[in-house]
Amino acid sequence: MTMMVAARLHEFGEPMRLDRIPIPEPRPTDVLVEVKACGIVPNLARVVANFFATQTPDRKGMPPLPAIFGLDPTGVIAKVGEQVHSIRPGDRVYVNPARKCGSCRMCRSGEPLDCPNFTFQGYFGRSQEIMKAYPYGGLCQYITAPADALVKLPNNVSFEAAARFGYLGTAYAAMKKLGVGPGQTFLVNGISGMLGLNAAMIALAMGATRILGTGRNVALLNRVKALAPQRIEVFAADDAKKAVADGVDPLVAWAKSMTDGYGVDSVLDCLPPGASAATMMRALYTLRRGGRAASVGVVMETLPINGYWLMTNRIGLQGSVWFTTGEGEEMAAMAAAGTLDVSCLEHRIFPLTEVNEALAGMDNRNGGFTNFIVDPTRAG
Numbered sequence: 001m002t003m004m005v006a007a008r009l010h011e012f013g014e015p016m017r018l019d020r021i022p023i024p025e026p027r028p029t030d031v032l033v034e035v036k037a038c039g040i041v042p043n044l045a046r047v048v049a050n051f052f053a054t055q056t057p058d059r060k061g062m063p064p065l066p067a068i069f070g071l072d073p074t075g076v077i078a079k080v081g082e083q084v085h086s087i088r089p090g091d092r093v094y095v096n097p098a099r100k101c102g103s104c105r106m107c108r109s110g111e112p113l114d115c116p117n118f119t120f121q122g123y124f125g126r127s128q129e130i131m132k133a134y135p136y137g138g139l140c141q142y143i144t145a146p147a148d149a150l151v152k153l154p155n156n157v158s159f160e161a162a163a164r165f166g167y168l169g170t171a172y173a174a175m176k177k178l179g180v181g182p183g184q185t186f187l188v189n190g191i192s193g194m195l196g197l198n199a200a201m202i203a204l205a206m207g208a209t210r211i212l213g214t215g216r217n218v219a220l221l222n223r224v225k226a227l228a229p230q231r232i233e234v235f236a237a238d239d240a241k242k243a244v245a246d247g248v249d250p251l252v253a254w255a256k257s258m259t260d261g262y263g264v265d266s267v268l269d270c271l272p273p274g275a276s277a278a279t280m281m282r283a284l285y286t287l288r289r290g291g292r293a294a295s296v297g298v299v300m301e302t303l304p305i306n307g308y309w310l311m312t313n314r315i316g317l318q319g320s321v322w323f324t325t326g327e328g329e330e331m332a333a334m335a336a337a338g339t340l341d342v343s344c345l346e347h348r349i350f351p352l353t354e355v356n357e358a359l360a361g362m363d364n365r366n367g368g369f370t371n372f373i374v375d376p377t378r379a380g
């Protein structure tokens with residue numbers, strides 16, 4: 001077999017087309033993966049519809065067209081390059097799409113996520129050269145990837161569940177920076193969304209004693225609480241409320257009532273694009289003195305942070321993007337051991353022939369519980 005089917009975007013704003021293209025040959029340090037499932041993210045629909053054209057009219061950071069998108073592929077190793085020794089054909093893997101240059105100071109220091117050329121295979125990024133070297137996103141039948149980007153999957157983790165590793169890993173990497181763990185109270189701002197729900201699942205796995213979560217949809221919040229009623233508490237936030245630091249805000253008062261008046265140890269902001277700075281600030285004000293917050297959300301407004309408040313309360317604030325392949329291996333080990341339970345995900349699986357329908361329907365979901373998958377092995 002020399003040819004495969006790939007969903008390719010020929011022009012932004014148009015549907016993807018199914019094209020027959022050659023199956024690539026892996027370079028010496030690469031592998032060829034037969035894709036079994038690819039997770040798709042709501043933002044992909046916005047990207048291919050050219051939603052961001054107004055911000056980047058020259059499409060800076062976008063891959064050359066025609067492009068194969070697909071951020072979270074999982075599958076089986078079909079072939080390995082001659083310098084690949086610890087991965088074998090038949091191995092089940094998640095392909096971490098985070099690509100780095102490999103030779104800059106940050107890459108050589110073991111900090112690939114800080115590479116100035118950081119690029120997502122199958123999405124967008126800072127380096128056109130890397131996008132040309134790895135032009136295969138998961139919305140096709142076979143992709144090449146560097147051997148050091150593979151997370152080996154245990155047999156008890158399905159390809160569909162592992163296709164959620166992008167969200168899970170994004171939450172996990174940020175939560176490691178926050179020191180989430182036993183004895184800690186951790187608040188997830190936006191707990192019922194794609195990222196927030198996964199943060200709750202990871203917090204349970206990391207042993208956080210008490211997990212607080214905010215959201216708007218009461219039915220979804222109750223579903224999140226049902227994952228671990230003894231450890232999870234939820235708060236239906238009213239968006240109209242103003243952010244105030246003095247505890248008058250019912251959200252802050254609630255968080256303090258859950259923590260003997262201290263405030264929470266850490267906050268993870270998981271708010272979606274379009275959320276207001278005030279909604280993020282309200283969550284930051286639930287922190288105790290010395291508390292730490294990380295943002296993996298997409299609040300685009302400027303935060304009104306008072307430097308005096310930040311200093312006197314010894315607040316830490318950290319941005320976080322994606323996760324290392326090593327962190328992916330840790331998640332695979334947790335899933336294998338059963339400490340990370342991904343069984344609450346509802347997989348909504350589309351054949352490759354229905355990729356455009358899948359993208360068009362992503363706003364219709366049960367919050368973070370719905371897991372959108374394209375399966376290139378299904379002909380349709």
Ligand SMILES: [Zn+2]
Nearest residue numbers: 101104107115
């Ligand atoms: Zn680099």
